[in-house]
Amino acid sequence: MLNVDTIKNGLVIDHIRAGYGPRIFRWLGLDTASFSVALIMNVASKQQGKKDIIKIDNIINIDYSVLGFIDPNITVNIIKDEKIVRKINMSLPDRVEDVIKCKNPRCITTTERYVPQIFRLVDKAQALYRCQYCDALYKVGDNMELMEHSL
């Protein structure tokens, strides 16, 4: 129903967990883009029931490790001359920096604003990350609040 036609040169971020599209859209700074972009939410999907899709009519730089952290099921299709020339599968990155904030009030990153927020993957199956400084555990997907910045 809400399919979007193919784009000429750009990216299609597909298989986004339903409901996660808007925050990825914002996180990529697409809400202030000057080129054509589309955010499509709650599209019927065979694999997932429902999914979100983002279409970008421009080649932009994306930090794939962060996309994989937000949702490892995401695939990114790179489109050239209306054809998919590359399909990139995401995975949980070993390390993320300044993507999420440690919620431990006694962690050094809470009091020292200029210490980067670094988390390391400790359990891939359970998608568990640990703060590098205080060892606080963080499970991906639990009401994820991403730090605000644009790419």
Add this chain to the structure above:
Amino acid sequence: MLNVDTIKNGLVIDHIRAGYGPRIFRWLGLDTASFSVALIMNVASKQQGKKDIIKIDNIINIDYSVLGFIDPNITVNIIKDEKIVRKINMSLPDRVEDVIKCKNPRCITTTERYVPQIFRLVDKAQALYRCQYCDALYKVGDNMELMEHSL
């Protein structure tokens, strides 16, 4: 390029000033919708150069006076069985309540949180509104900050 196919039963909010789509999308609460929705930005438009479009695969209630306040050039198409059954043109409403905040620090609405924010249209051609309490002038479109609430 980024056209979205027709929807079965729902609304198409068309001719949105380019760049205003995301805030209308959020303001309508569509970023947490459970039905299919699409936000398409910077589509080529004969009239406007570029425009944003929102497609909603569901019949939802919209306060048209507020949409008209955000952008009087917007048209809303109501779709039934894949056909446009009604086309609604927006216009600047005579009065808006709790849509924008008065920025005058000495206005009663700034100190008394429970006084509603009421603005009245005083100059249609210039799209000027006046705060009902302190007479502060407000021009529609100038970095409009909408109050947060869902419909």
